[in-house]
Amino acid sequence: MDSLQTIKQRFGIIGNNVVLNRAIEKAIQVAPTDISVLVIGESGVGKEFFPKIIHNQSARKHNAYIAVNCGAIPEGTIDSELFGHEKGAFTGATQARKGYFEVADGGTIFLDEVGELPLSTQIRLLRILESGEFMKVGSSELQKTNVRIVAATNVKLKEAVEKAKFREDLYYRLNTIQIDIPPLRERKEDINLLFRKFASDFANKYRMPHIELSPEAQNYIANYPWPGNIRQLRNFAEQVSVVEKERVISLEKIMELLPHSSTMLTVTNKKDKNSSDFMERELLFKVLLDMKKDLNDLRALTLDLIKHKDNEEFNGSTQELIQRVYQEQDEDEHDFTPSSYNLVPAANAPKPTYQPPQYDYSDDVYDVSPIEEPESLSLQDNEKEMIKLALEKHKGKRKMAADELGISERTLYRKIKQYHL
Helix, strand or coil, X not given: CCCHHHHHHHHCCCCCCHHHHHHHHHHHHHCCCCCCEEEECCCCCCCCHHHHHHHXXXXXXXXXXXXXXXXXXXXXXXXXXXXXXXXXXXXXXXXCEECHHHHCCCCEEEEECHHHCCHHHHHHHHHHHHHCEECCECCCCCEECCCEEEEEECCCHHHHHHCCCCCHHHHHHHCCEEEECCCHHHCHXXXXXXXXXXXXXXXXXXXXXXXXXXXXXXXXXXXXXXXXXXXXXXXXXXXXXXXXXXXEEXXXXXXXXXXXXXXXXXXXXXXCHHHCCHHHHHHHHHHHHHHHHHHHHHHHHHHHHHHCCXXXXXXXXXXXXXXXXXXXXXXXXXXXXXXXXXXXXXCCCCCCCCCCCCCCCCCCCEECCCCCCCXXXXXXXXXXXXHHHHHHHCCCCHHHHHHHHCCCHHHHHHHHHHHCC
């Protein structure tokens, strides 16, 4: 019997998640038996690998392996596909045909999306599980088959049983051994490994340079809920590899490309109680990025002012920067006053020849003191400061402050309590 790492390499399984490893080990352990196995997991998690592992590690590995997507076969023809039919059994049956259970005798059949089977077909499948017998469509002759059945579904079969959409006896026969595959959002440590693997594959496929993610972008995709799981991540890696000209992808670009929807938030909330404010945190993060840009502009302005404070004229670039900062301040805050910049009159200092258009500085002379670096760059401290500024701007009106911050009023109440504002 092959080891866990050997199985991963053979089937191209990427990741070191504990739950994923446990599922693979369980598949290896049950493979030598003929026990029926039910693989449970959301769409796109890679359920199709596990019946292959079970078949490959069993004594049936030299016989047929057939994968059947039960949801893709029309209800009127699925019995014929699975069990075969006799000539003349229905219109168009011009000759007898073998079904999958007859062809796979001695091997393994993987029934994907088994929850989509019609009730009449479920009865036939139950008979095979109990006695190994079946009848072709249009025939009265019993046939025997020796087939290992591995089923998979993203439907909650227990709920389907309660709603009488799936037979209870068939459920328990299929569910002798259950293997649960974790969704990608519960495998955060594997997400960047998978992305790099997909990016490398597409770089080789399309003969283009390999793409990389910035550290911030890596952190973002590791915490993204990925409702489409591995299939969505693979498609996203292909999209970025082909469309983007830059080979180092920034956080801003990732946030532009990944979809945001109510479905995404619903899936996230079901699995992670702390994810209810995912989108609100993302909006706050965007605002913090804008603040960082503004701080860089102000820092450049301050350094230039300090450098030229003894000159009679400011250079042209500094004048443009001052004008732009003043104009943006006027647009955002109508109650701006020069005193908010903490300008201190200096004795015998030369009078600057440039004056911002909206303000009269003819009677005073100012010396600009250096602006200190922010004491903290943590998201929590900046978030607290932003909330304080929003409340001050709107004079304590929480609803208006919440709208300004782009978060819900309920979240603002919680943040106020959290930060003791």
